[in-house]
Amino acid sequence: MARAPGAGAVTASAPGKVLLHGEHSVVFGHRALAACLGLRTATTVARRPAAAARVRLCLPAVALDARVPAAGLWRAARDAGAAWRHPRRLDHERLLRAVDELLAARAAAWGGAQRDAARALLYLAAAVLADAPDGPGALRVSVRSELAVGAGAGSSAALAVSAAAALLRLRAGAAADARLVSAWAFSCERIAHGAPSGVDNAASAFGGLVAFRRGEEPRALALRVRLRVLLVDTRAARRTSAQVARVAERRARWPAAVDATLQACGHVADAALEVLQQLSDAPGGSGERYAALGELWDANHCLLAALGVSHRALEHVRALAAEHGLAAKLTGAGGGGYAIVLVPPAADAARVRALRDALEAAGYLVTDTLLGGDGVRVHDTPDESDEPDESDESDEPDEPVALEATDS
Ligand SMILES: Nc1ncnc2c1ncn2[C@@H]1O[C@H](COP(=O)(O)OP(=O)(O)OP(=O)(O)O)[C@@H](O)[C@H]1O
Numbered sequence: 318m319a320r321a322p323g324a325g326a327v328t329a330s331a332p333g334k335v336l337l338h339g340e341h342s343v344v345f346g347h348r349a350l351a352a353c354l355g356l357r358t359a360t361t362v363a364r365r366p367a368a369a370a371r372v373r374l375c376l377p378a379v380a381l382d383a384r385v386p387a388a389g390l391w392r393a394a395r396d397a398g399a400a401w402r403h404p405r406r407l408d409h410e411r412l413l414r415a416v417d418e419l420l421a422a423r424a425a426a427w428g429g430a431q432r433d434a435a436r437a438l439l440y441l442a443a444a445v446l447a448d449a450p451d452g453p454g455a456l457r458v459s460v461r462s463e464l465a466v467g468a469g470a471g472s473s474a475a476l477a478v479s480a481a482a483a484l485l486r487l488r489a490g491a492a493a494d495a496r497l498v499s500a501w502a503f504s505c506e507r508i509a510h511g512a513p514s515g516v517d518n519a520a521s522a523f524g525g526l527v528a529f530r531r532g533e534e535p536r537a538l539a540l541r542v543r544l545r546v547l548l549v550d551t552r553a554a555r556r557t558s559a560q561v562a563r564v565a566e567r568r569a570r571w572p573a574a575v576d577a578t579l580q581a582c583g584h585v586a587d588a589a590l591e592v593l594q595q596l597s598d599a600p601g602g603s604g605e606r607y608a609a610l611g612e613l614w615d616a617n618h619c620l621l622a623a624l625g626v627s628h629r630a631l632e633h634v635r636a637l638a639a640e641h642g643l644a645a646k647l648t649g650a651g652g653g654g655y656a657i658v659l660v661p662p663a664a665d666a667a668r669v670r671a672l673r674d675a676l677e678a679a680g681y682l683v684t685d686t687l688l689g690g691d692g693v694r695v696h697d698t699p700d701e702s703d704e705p706d707e708s709d710e711s712d713e714p715d716e717p718v719a720l721e722a723t724d725s
Pocket residue numbers: 358376377378379429430431432433434435460461462465466467468469470471472473474476517555556557558649650651
């Protein structure tokens with residue numbers, strides 16, 4: 318049997334993130350500080366030997382298993398100027414229109430999370446692979462994740478970064494630079510979020526602790542400090558785009574007041590960066606510095622609440638943390654989703670345990686984790702000797718791929 322063009326499969330994984338500071342204010346040009354999580358999303362892209370060009374999307378986290386015919390999409394991507402090295406040369410809107418036309422009838426019954434994921438993955442696959450000499454052919458894209466979807470821990474960025482890295486590895490034959498991966502993931506994030514700042518994809522691609530300001534290169538911070546947090550999933554659903562729209566709407570009504578609040582968030586982020594730098598330079602006296610950091614988390618949370626993006630569950634988490642002597646803030650877009658509780662090294666273990674119990678008794682999911690760790694990683698290389706099997710056409714389920722957490 319003839320081998321399918323460029324047969325093989327690649328898996329890449331990327332972490333979620335938390336924003337220590339700067340959610341929402343980063344959209345308006347202020348500094349954000351992001352740290353990646355030990356929880357990851359893995360995307361496997363496999364070239365399949367099917368006769369017809371199509372993409373199968375296996376996305377258990379959003380309960381989607383769909384097959385989409387793709388010949389027209391590959392053509393549209395070439396017409397839109399797709400070239401894997403140059404995300405900015407692509408006519409973004411034109412390719413997106415082609416994706417939407419393709420999905421129009423098919424996705425009518427899908428929910429928003431399914432449609433957003435399918436749009437993002439089809440866009441990326443077409444954009445990165447359409448200019449391959451032998452064409453993209455048939456693909457299977459399978460995603461597995463340890464992250465809560467749509468909760469503020471950067472699940473959409475981890476999806477975009479891991480998919481971009483896998484597709485680029487398949488297309489280019491070598492692992493791509495994190496900046497290129499991040500740039501493609503940013504184009505992808507634009508699809509659901511309209512005008513994202515880019516902080517989520519930068520944090521996920523680069524890993525560790527990242528200082529970010531819109532329009533500037535992300536700065537990986539070489540800090541010798543690993544913050545311990547309780548990551549609390551309130552399980553209150555929300556969409557990032559809706560929270561961003563809520564702030565924009567409030568700003569349209571009260572421009573001066575909202576701009577002053579956003580600017581204050583920026584000052585808090587600047588001050589927190591100084592404290593983190595001190596913690597890294599001189600770990601002695603860290604009790605006071607952790608107390609200062611806690612104060613800044615609290616201030617940042619209150620400013621975000623003033624912007625209208627808190628939620629009663631987030632306020633509840635903060636109140637429980639305060640009862641146990643710890644500081645907490647919402648992280649990500651807010652409106653539900655995740656909060657983070659700062660656990661200083663000297664925190665009393667029994668109190669932390671008691672807080673965890675109280676949070677769990679209230680129905681929240683708690684992960685005790687260290688922030689920082691690896692950014693994007695390519696796990697597999699395409700195996701060109703892997704003779705495809707005709708039975709691949711029958712769309713049998715994928716083999717699961719083991720996901721290693723990087724820390725926690
Ligand atoms: N593992 C996954 N499988 C399929 N789709 C996913 C997955 N992870 C994220 N998504 C897509 O990303 C969307 C969630 O993006 P959203 O930006 O609202 O949340 P988030 O990225 O988790 O939070 P934030 O942007 O505030 O950090 C989902 O609705 C879905 O379309």
